[in-house]
Amino acid sequence: MERLLDIENLWVKFPTRQGIFDAVRGVSFSLGRERLGIVGESGSGKSMTGRAILRLIRSPGMVEADHINLDGENILAKSEKDMRAVRGQRISMVMQDPKFSLNPVMTIGEQIIEAYRLHSKASKADAHAKSLEMLEAVSIRNPERVMRAYPHEMSGGMGQRIMIAMMLIPNPEILIADEPTSALDVSVQRQVLDIMDRLVKERGMGLIFISHDLNLVADFCDRVLIMYSGRIVEVCEADKLHEATHPYTRGLLNSLPRLDAPKDRLEVLRRDPAWSEAASVSGRV
Amino acid sequence: MADQTLRQWLLTETPTSRRHAKLSALYQGWLTFRSNTMAMVGLGILVLLILIAAAAPILSPHDPFVQDLGNRLAPLGSEGHLLGTDSLGRDILSRLIYGARITLYIVALVALIAPVAGLLVGTVSGYAGGWVDIVLMRITDIFLAFPRLVLALAFVAALGAGIENAVLAISLTAWPPYARIARAETLTIRSSDYIAAIRLQGAGSLRIITQHIWPLCISSLIVRVTLDMAGIILAAAGLGFLGLGAQPPSPEWGAMISEGRRFILDHWWVATMPGLAIFTVSLGFNLLGDGLRDVLDPKAGE
Amino acid sequence: MNMLEIEGLNVWFGTARDRVDAVKAASFSVAQGQSFGLVGESGSGKSTILRAITGLAPTWSGKITVAGQPVLAKRSKSFFKTVQMVFQDPYASLHPRHSVDQVLGETLYLHGFKDIDARVVKLLDDVGLGQKFRFRYPHQLSGGQRQRVAIARALAPEPTLLLLDEPTSALDVSVQAEILNLLVDLRQEHHLTYLMVSHDLSVVGHMCDSLAVMKDGEIVEIMDVAALRRMEATHPYAQHLLQASV
Numbered sequence: 001m002e003r004l005l006d007i008e009n010l011w012v013k014f015p016t017r018q019g020i021f022d023a024v025r026g027v028s029f030s031l032g033r034e035r036l037g038i039v040g041e042s043g044s045g046k047s048m049t050g051r052a053i054l055r056l057i058r059s060p061g062m063v064e065a066d067h068i069n070l071d072g073e074n075i076l077a078k079s080e081k082d083m084r085a086v087r088g089q090r091i092s093m094v095m096q097d098p099k100f101s102l103n104p105v106m107t108i109g110e111q112i113i114e115a116y117r118l119h120s121k122a123s124k125a126d127a128h129a130k131s132l133e134m135l136e137a138v139s140i141r142n143p144e145r146v147m148r149a150y151p152h153e154m155s156g157g158m159g160q161r162i163m164i165a166m167m168l169i170p171n172p173e174i175l176i177a178d179e180p181t182s183a184l185d186v187s188v189q190r191q192v193l194d195i196m197d198r199l200v201k202e203r204g205m206g207l208i209f210i211s212h213d214l215n216l217v218a219d220f221c222d223r224v225l226i227m228y229s230g231r232i233v234e235v236c237e238a239d240k241l242h243e244a245t246h247p248y249t250r251g252l253l254n255s256l257p258r259l260d261a262p263k264d265r266l267e268v269l270r271r272d273p274a275w276s277e278a279a280s281v282s283g284r285v
Numbered sequence: 286m287a288d289q290t291l292r293q294w295l296l297t298e299t300p301t302s303r304r305h306a307k308l309s310a311l312y313q314g315w316l317t318f319r320s321n322t323m324a325m326v327g328l329g330i331l332v333l334l335i336l337i338a339a340a341a342p343i344l345s346p347h348d349p350f351v352q353d354l355g356n357r358l359a360p361l362g363s364e365g366h367l368l369g370t371d372s373l374g375r376d377i378l379s380r381l382i383y384g385a386r387i388t389l390y391i392v393a394l395v396a397l398i399a400p401v402a403g404l405l406v407g408t409v410s411g412y413a414g415g416w417v418d419i420v421l422m423r424i425t426d427i428f429l430a431f432p433r434l435v436l437a438l439a440f441v442a443a444l445g446a447g448i449e450n451a452v453l454a455i456s457l458t459a460w461p462p463y464a465r466i467a468r469a470e471t472l473t474i475r476s477s478d479y480i481a482a483i484r485l486q487g488a489g490s491l492r493i494i495t496q497h498i499w500p501l502c503i504s505s506l507i508v509r510v511t512l513d514m515a516g517i518i519l520a521a522a523g524l525g526f527l528g529l530g531a532q533p534p535s536p537e538w539g540a541m542i543s544e545g546r547r548f549i550l551d552h553w554w555v556a557t558m559p560g561l562a563i564f565t566v567s568l569g570f571n572l573l574g575d576g577l578r579d580v581l582d583p584k585a586g587e
Numbered sequence: 588m589n590m591l592e593i594e595g596l597n598v599w600f601g602t603a604r605d606r607v608d609a610v611k612a613a614s615f616s617v618a619q620g621q622s623f624g625l626v627g628e629s630g631s632g633k634s635t636i637l638r639a640i641t642g643l644a645p646t647w648s649g650k651i652t653v654a655g656q657p658v659l660a661k662r663s664k665s666f667f668k669t670v671q672m673v674f675q676d677p678y679a680s681l682h683p684r685h686s687v688d689q690v691l692g693e694t695l696y697l698h699g700f701k702d703i704d705a706r707v708v709k710l711l712d713d714v715g716l717g718q719k720f721r722f723r724y725p726h727q728l729s730g731g732q733r734q735r736v737a738i739a740r741a742l743a744p745e746p747t748l749l750l751l752d753e754p755t756s757a758l759d760v761s762v763q764a765e766i767l768n769l770l771v772d773l774r775q776e777h778h779l780t781y782l783m784v785s786h787d788l789s790v791v792g793h794m795c796d797s798l799a800v801m802k803d804g805e806i807v808e809i810m811d812v813a814a815l816r817r818m819e820a821t822h823p824y825a826q827h828l829l830q831a832s833v
Contacts, residue, residue, distance in 0.1 A: 017296075017316070041759040042730075156629075185628040186786065187831045212760065255764035257793035259816055259833070265768050266793070269761035300722035306686050310724065478680040481643055482740065486697045487667045496693070500684040 003285070004173055004206040005031040005053070005091075008066035012048045012230075015060050023048040025230035029283025031174065035200065035207045036283075037221035037238065039214055041252075045230040046210045050176045053208075054091055055083050071173070089119040092167035094196075096179040098159025102151035109147030112166050119170040134165040138195050157188035161195060168199055174206045182211070193220055214241065214252055225283045226252075229276035235283050248275050317580045324576020330569030338385040347376040349383045349536045358552045369554050372544060377558050380536035384559065387537045388566060391452055391521045392514055398456040400510050403463025404502060408494050410464070411471025422468070429461040433520060434527070441529045448521075448537065451530035455520050459513065463506055470502045504581035511574030515567030522563055538563050588655060590748050590780040591617040591640070596649035598632070598639045609635040611804045612649075619747075622774065622781040624791035624798035624812075626828070632804040633784045634675075637750045640782075641672055653748060668698060671741040675753040677733035681725040687711070687736050688721045691743055698744040710739040713776075715769060731762035738769065742777070749774075751783040755790065767794060788832040792816060800825040 012024035024045040029036075040046040052063045055075070068076040075086055087093075095101045103111055112131040116122060122130065128147075135143035138161040151159060160180060167175065177196065181189040197220070200207045211217050217224055218241040226234045226249050234246035244250060251269035296313065300306035318324055337344060346365070353374030361369050368377040410421035437454035444450050474480060475498075483497060524530035525539025533540065538559040545556030598610040610632040617623040625633040638644040640651055642662040651658040654669055674680040681690060691710055695703045711717060714735040725733055734754060741749060754770070755763040767790065774781060785791050791798050797811040800822065808822040818833075820826040 041761060187628065187827065190831060214760070252760055255761050257764075257767065257789045259789050259792045262793065262816065265771065266764035268765050268768060298723070298727055299719045300686075302722060303686070303688060306688075306722040306724065478674040478676060479682040481641075482672070482674065482680055482737070483682075483693070484643070485641055485667055485672055486694045486744070487662075487664045488693075488697055492697075497682055497685075500682075 003030045003032055003069075004071065006067070006069040006284075007053070008068075010049065010052060010065040010068070011063070012045065012052050012057060013062045013064070015062075022230055024052065026280045027227075027230070027232055027283075028280065029225060029232065029235075030285055031206045031208060032285055033204050033206050034223060034285075035197070035209060035221040037209045037211065037217035037224040038227060039211060039217050039224055040227035041212055043229070044227040046227050047178055049227070050093065050178050050208060050210050053176065054087055054093055055080075056093075085119075088115065088167070088172065089170045090172050091174045091176065092170070092172040093176045093178065094160070094163050094167050094180045097183040098151065098154070098156065098163050099183075101163055102159060104151050106150075107147065108149055108151060108154070108162055112147070112162070112169060115166045116169045130169065131165075134169045135162070137168075137199065138162070138165045139191075140165075155188075156184050157192055160184060160192050164192070164196055164199070168203070171203065172205065174208065175200060176208045176210070178210045179212070180209075181216070182213070189216075214256070218242070223283075223285075231276065231278070231280040232283050233275055233278070233281060235281055246275075247272065314580045318576050321576045321579060323572045324579070327569045327572025327574075327576060330565060331573060334385055334389065334566055334569070337382055338389050341382050341386060345376075345379040345382045347379045349375060349379040350534050351375065358548060358555065360552070361554050368558050369552075371541070371555050372548065375534075375536075377541075377555065380541060381538070381559060381562050384536040384538045384541065384562070387448065387531060387535065388518060388521075388563075391448070391455075392518065394449075394452045395456050395459060395517050396510055396514070399459040400463045400506050402456075402460040403465075404467050404499065404506060406460070407464035407467025407469075408471050408498050408502060411468040412475055412490060412494050412498065418468075421464075425461045425464045428457060431458050433458040434523070434529075437524050437529050446529055446532055448531045448535070451521055451524045454524070455517055459517060462513075463509065466505060466509060467502045470505060471498055474498055474501055508574055508578040508581060511570050511577055514570035514574075518563060518567055518570075588619050589616045589652070590619040590621070590654060591623075591782060592650070592652040593636070593640075594650040594652075596636065596639060596647060596651065598635050598644050598647045600646070609644075609804055610639065610647075613799075613801075613804075613806050615799050615806060615809055617748075617780055617782055619780055620778060621797070622783065622795045624795035625782065625784045625801060626786065626788060626791055626798055627801035628786060628828075630803070631801040633801050634752050635804075637672060637752050637782065637784055640750060641670060642666075664698075668744045669746055670748045670750065671744060671746040672750040672752065673734070673737050673741050673754050676757050677730045677737060678725075678757070680737050681728075681733055683725055686722050686724050687716075687728075690736060690740055694740050694743040700743075706743070710743055713742065713773070714739045715765075729762075730758050731766060734758060734762075734766055735769070738766075738773070742773065745777075746779070748780045748782065751781060753785055754783070756785065756787065763790075770794065788815065788829065800828060 008028045010024055010027045011022065014021045014023060027049060038046045038049060051057050053068060055063065057063050065076055067074045070086065070090060075083065078086065109131060112134065113124065113127045116127045116130055131147065132143045135146055140146055140158065140161060154162065181192055184192060209217060209221055218238050221238045224236055224238050224241055225232050226246065228248050234244055234249050236244055242253065244253065251267065254267040255269050257266055295309050297309060300309050353370065355374065356370055357372055357374045359366050359370040363369055366376050366378065371377055406421050406425060410418045433455065436458055437451055440450045440454045480493060480497060483493060521530055522539025522542065525537045526543040528543065531537030531540050541559040542556045548555050593616065594614050596610055596613040597608065599606050599608045601607055613636060625636060627633045635644055639647045653666065658666065688707060691707045692703050695706050700706055707721065708718065711721060716732065716735050720728065720732065728736065755766050758766060771794065773779065783791065783794055792812055792815055795812055797809065798815065799806045800808045802824050808820060808825040810820060818829050820829055
């Protein structure tokens with residue numbers, strides 16, 4: 001499989017009063033035209049990894065890596081100005097809560113058109129038409145009305161679909177989705193995931209899906225990286241997730257309550273300090 | 286505790302008693318404040334102000350009220366008068382030093398009256414809601430509508446001129462914004478889960494307002510008061526300038542500017558020196574307020 | 588005896604044209620010692636029922652009976668000794684300026700206990716926290732630790748009915764397991780009755796004996812957990828919810 005993204009030895013550090021805190025510690029992985037899941041709990045460094053790829057971490061946070069190669073080109077070495085051409089155009093990001101990622105004082109149409117015109121020299125009319133097309137692609141039934149509406153008038157599921165439309169309109173190569181369905185109701189989650197899946201497949205994109213929900217990721221992705229304490233502790237094929245061997249992954253799987261396997265007590269994860277000291281497993285294909 | 290330095294004890298993640306926990310929280314707040322250089326400058330200015338005011342009899346080279354008509358309007362650096370003398374031959378430096386006491390007096394009085402009144406009115410209004418809220422807010426609006434100088438004039442006409450009346454006038458017009466801030470904060474806090482939780486323990490309104498809402502409102506009020514102090518000092522100076530505040534021969538800085546106004550072209554230092562003093566103290570309060578906001582802002586602490 | 592009985596409960600916000608009916612004609616009962624779940628999506632009204640029981644929702648009509656006593660418009664002190672609540676967001680349910688000791692101490696004081704120190708120590712032990720945490724402030728605690736403090740606070744007045752509003756939905760998976768185990772243990776030790784709201788059917792399947800499914804403010808089905816496990820719901824919406832959760 002062709003490698004769209006290749007990351008070697010990524011470190012993300014934050015200076016604090018008690019010393020330097022390493023949020024991500026030497027993570028290496030690659031992404032092809034596939035759906036890659038990154039699973040971990042809070043503090044595992046999964047969100048930081050996503051943000052580091054897009055260079056969204058501001059000082060005093062520090063991002064270091066041997067390289068972050070997008071199509072062979074090291075984007076870590078780019079200037080901020082050049083990065084702006086990468087963000088949105090070549091790598092896009094969908095975040096958790098559309099309430100906080102959509103601008104509340106602009107209409108949805110204005111925002112999508114803005115996102116489109118930032119990366120292409122289209123006229124307003126062209127941009128409008130493209131936006132309508134994009135909204136239809138995410139199964140929004142009344143795109144004209146939605147274009148004129150404000151974000152707060154939209155439900156969570158619709159807001160997230162609008163985010164996806166906005167992020168995919170410049171036709172990026174890679175989409176990073178950071179907990180895209182965590183703020184949504186169960187019945188809406190499936191719908192949003194199906195749309196994301198279809199669009200990613202149609203466009204031949206790579207998808208990085210960051211989540212804390214093991215079962216969701218196992219269902220939805222092709223390959224899964226499990227992160228703990230800033231490192232990758234296990235890599236496996238998504239359909240083989242339930243046969244995972246690392247004690248942390250097994251611990252997470254066993255601590256979930258299950259309707260089909262009732263237990264009196266849930267297994268409590270016992271954290272072994274050896275897990276965070278072991279070297280990061282390579283997530284390369 | 287013997288093998289742990291004091292600093293480590295204060296920075297601990299596991300306090301061992303109430304006192305330990307409070308001291309630790311204070312120390313960490315101090316460290317945050319200290320890292321802000323400009324805020325430390327502000328604090329330094331104000332500490333200096335307090336020290337000068339306290340040590341006025343020792344520091345002051347001359348008696349601030351002694352006139353020497355033979356030596357009026359002496360320039361800066363004259364013998365025995367570092368900052369020169371005013372129109373009646375009084376040493377400007379000494380008058381500035383004693384004037385610091387008056388400035389501090391104004392600051393303390395207003396800081397005691399206005400924010401306290403505002404906190405009371407605002408929190409009660411915000412928590413009680415309904416008619417109480419409506420009535421209290423209308424009263425606040427009425428006081429907000431009073432122009433400060435006109436009120437001061439009215440007080441002077443009714444009660445006679447003097448620094449206390451000027452301070453009263455300033456306080457009466459300064460408290461409404463604090464009431465508004467306190468009310469806005471209360472409205473936000475009121476709907477949070479921790480207030481719901483304490484209501485579920487049967488806590489009464491008084492306990493909720495004093496023990497739960499006040500600690501959260503006080504931070505933003507302190508910040509707002511320090512930032513307003515500059516304006517208050519200037520307001521008092523303005524009243525003094527108009528002759529409505531401190532009366533002669535009191536060395537209030539605003540009154541000194543007023544007296545020096547006539548000589549501003551040829552003997553500029555008579556008005557400028559007290560002006561610089563007011564500027565410096567106002568700046569000090571502004572810087573301090575900025576620094577305090579960084580420390581006390583609950584969002585920054587989360 | 589039934590610990591809790593809800594008959595024809597309506598809860599609404601606003602008046603006349605702006606009126607929003609959050610709960611419509613809800614009826615169910617919870618036997619003593621039982622654990623009852625309320626499931627539904629956001630906006631279904633499940634959390635609103637809890638708030639109506641505790642008196643945090645202003646306008647309601649219908650009948651609420653707790654431990655045989657009908658609940659009146661104003662809750663009495665003895666009501667709060669019987670019914671307590673654990674809130675959803677551990678980051679919002681503790682006062683940011685009060686230490687753990689203050690939170691528990693104040694609760695005990697308000698309920699008239701005299702041996703406050705000893706009880707604080709015991710409560711912290713009961714929820715698995717221990718003395719190290721006694722004088723910490725909330726920002727020095729993790730999500731799971733904060734939720735344990737919230738549970739300790741709810742247990743302080745020695746209630747018999749505990750209302751749990753999505754107690755683990757804001758927590759990590761591994762922490763959730765610890766808190767759920769703790770809740771199961773506490774229920775056994777203190778003979779508590781639970782009314783638990785959750786959007787996660789597998790959590791409800793683990794914790795509860797029976798449950799009610801809510802949609803748009805109405806209870807569409809009441810079933811027991813065995814039926815839940817067999818995926819046998821009678822109402823189409825309940826069946827749809829079960830399918831989506833697997």
